[in-house]
Amino acid sequence: MAKSGPAKIAQEVRQEAKKITWPTRKETFVSTGMVFVMVFLAAIFFFLIDQLLSTAVKAIFN
Template sequence: MARTNPLQFIQQVRAETAKIVWPTRRETVLTTIMVMIMATVFAIFFFTVDLIIRFGLEAVLKIAS
């Protein structure tokens, strides 16, 4: 791999940085809302699964004792 001097490196970094496309405020807000909704859905799902497993385990332990 060829080595570049610091000036070339900085020029290449600036050229790559110019290619970055930042999301708009609207895109950021929508994405944040979608993440919050999905986190809530998954929290409810895992809470329900945990509840079912707990009740099942308690039933098995009652039968076993």
């Protein structure tokens, strides 16, 4: 097995960091918007399920 010292690791990290492609401003805004939409939809879904289960439990115990 080859030895890899701190200098070799730092060199490999720099090489890998050069391969990073950052998203554009537009891609960032679109992704953020999609996250907000999905969170909103999930919140509505869980609210409706909660209301349905709450109504069902009340009907069972009354």
